[in-house]
Amino acid sequence: MKEERLLVIDGFNLLSRGYFATAYRKTEDQLTKNSTGLYTNGLRVFLQKLFNVIEKYETSHLAVAWDIKREETKRKKKYQFYKANRGELAAPLIQQYETLNHILDQLGISQLTIPPHEADDIIGSITKKWSNELAKDCLIYSNDKDFLQLLNQHTSQILIHNKLETRYTVDHFKAEYGIEPDQWIDVKALLGDPSDNIPGVAGVGQRSALPLIQMYESIDNLYQLLPDLDPKFNRYIKKLVEGEEFARISKELVTINCDLDFFSTFNLADLAYQPDHEKIRNVLAQLEVSIRLG
Numbered sequence: 001m002k003e004e005r006l007l008v009i010d011g012f013n014l015l016s017r018g019y020f021a022t023a024y025r026k027t028e029d030q031l032t033k034n035s036t037g038l039y040t041n042g043l044r045v046f047l048q049k050l051f052n053v054i055e056k057y058e059t060s061h062l063a064v065a066w067d068i069k070r071e072e073t074k075r076k077k078k079y080q081f082y083k084a085n086r087g088e089l090a091a092p093l094i095q096q097y098e099t100l101n102h103i104l105d106q107l108g109i110s111q112l113t114i115p116p117h118e119a120d121d122i123i124g125s126i127t128k129k130w131s132n133e134l135a136k137d138c139l140i141y142s143n144d145k146d147f148l149q150l151l152n153q154h155t156s157q158i159l160i161h162n163k164l165e166t167r168y169t170v171d172h173f174k175a176e177y178g179i180e181p182d183q184w185i186d187v188k189a190l191l192g193d194p195s196d197n198i199p200g201v202a203g204v205g206q207r208s209a210l211p212l213i214q215m216y217e218s219i220d221n222l223y224q225l226l227p228d229l230d231p232k233f234n235r236y237i238k239k240l241v242e243g244e245e246f247a248r249i250s251k252e253l254v255t256i257n258c259d260l261d262f263f264s265t266f267n268l269a270d271l272a273y274q275p276d277h278e279k280i281r282n283v284l285a286q287l288e289v290s291i292r293l294g
Contacts, residue, residue, distance in 0.1 A: 014141065019090075028090070061130075064112070085194075134268065145159070151181040179210070183218065190212065
C-alpha cells in the first residue's frame with residue numbers, strides 16, 4: 001500500500017507560471033487555442049506539471065488551493081494598499097482558470113476556495129491539520145517563498161532552488177538561513193514584499209533583515225531591545241524607529257493563517273486521489289490537449 005503523502009498545489013501560482021512562460025512575447029491571438037476557441041497554453045503546462053509531480057513524489061492525497069478575487073480578500077479589505085500594484089488578470093488567463101476548474105472537477109481532484117481567505121491561508125491550514133493529525137509527508141508546490149514559514153518535519157516545499165526543482169525541507173531552510181521557519185515571518189516583516197506592495201521597513205534590506213532576526217529572534221524582541229542594539233546595526237536604528245508601524249503591519253500581512261474554521265471538521269480522507277490515466281486522456285482529448293502520462 002502506498003505511503004500517505006499529501007500534495008497541495010498553489011493553483012494560481014502554477015497556472016500563472018505556465019501561462020506567462022508560454023505567452024512571452026505573444027499577443028493574445030498567438031496563444032494556443034483549441035478548435036472551439038478556448039485558450040489552452042497555461043492549463044496544458046499546469047496539468048503536465050501536476051501529474052509529473054504526483055508521480056515523482058508518489059502522492060496519495062491531493063488538493064488545489066485557489067485565491068479569490070483580490071478585492072474580496074480579508075487582507076485587502078483591511079489594508080487597501082495591499083497588492084494595489086497588481087494589474088488586472090489577462091482574459092485568456094481567467095478563461096483558463098475557469099476551464100481548469102471544470103477539468104479538475106471532472107477528474108475528481110479536490111479544489112478549495114474559501115472566501116474571504118487567500119490560497120496561502122488554505123494551504124497553511126490544511127498542511128497544519130495534516131501534520132498534526134497524521135504526521136505524514138506533506139508537499140507544497142509553489143515558488144512563493146512565503147510558504148517557507150510553514151516548513152516542519154513533515155511539511156516540505158517543492159521550489160526552484162539553485163536552478164533545480166528541489167524538495168526543500170526544514171533542514172535545508174535552517175542550514176541556509178540559520179533561523180526557525182516561523183521566524184521567516186519576521187524577516188519578511190522587515191523586508192516587505194514589493195510584489196504584494198507590502199512595505200516592510202524602508203532601508204532595511206537583504207543584508208540586514210536576516211542578521212537582525214538571527215540575533216534578536218523576532219521584531220517584537222528587536223524593538224524591545226532597540227535602545228541596546230548591537231553597534232554593528234547602529235545605522236539602522238533611525239530606519240527601524242521610523243518604520244516600526246510598517247514592520248508590524250507587514251508582519252500581519254505576511255503571516256499565513258493556519259487555523260481557518262473551515263478545516264475544524266474537514267475530513268482529510270476526502271483528499272485521496274489516484275490518477276486514472278484513461279479518464280485523464282479522455283477528458284483532455286475533448287479539450288484537444290495532450291500531455292505525457294506515466
